[in-house]
């Protein structure tokens with residue numbers, strides 16, 4: 001696989017609105033997109049930092065995996081997403097090297113990206129996402 005850069009860092013929050021003053025007012029970043037990803041049961045807010053983005057993730061209901069994460073571990077870094085030119089190839093290669101997949105195939109994510117996750121128990125405790133534009 002070829003990883004080109006960190007596409008985004010996902011941060012789990014209870015409320016996007018509550019955290020906007022920090023990202024915009026303190027760090028001086030601009031929230032350029034707020035989007036709900038129904039499939040993932042999250043509302044997302046994006047900020048660009050060079051080539052990389054910060055993605056705030058707010059659960060849209062209590063059955064969301066992000067709601068479960070916050071309940072168990074509190075707000076904070078939820079995942080790291082790597083940009084690659086072929087998600088399906090990257091997933092297959094990781095699996096062939098013994099990594100448990102969450103997604104066998106890429107699926108639609110926020111911002112029109114195709115995404116696929118690796119299980120955090122096989123990646124040193126970091127939920128890892130591949131993204132393809």
Ligand code: CMX
Pocket residue numbers: 010037040042044055057065066068069072078079102109110117119120121125126127
């Ligand atoms: N980072 C690191 N570890 C995590 C984790 C995370 N984000 N989420 C869960 N875990 C750990 C748990 O702490 C737990 O560890 P222990 O067994 O030591 O307690 C273990 O993984 C199993 O977790 P769980 O609470 O039982 O939760 P689930 O098995 O129901 O789900 C996971 C975990 C990662 C499979 C699930 O969250 C998932 O499928 N994630 C991928 C999809 C996703 O995260 N979507 C939201 C973002 C979408 C977007 O970016 O648009």
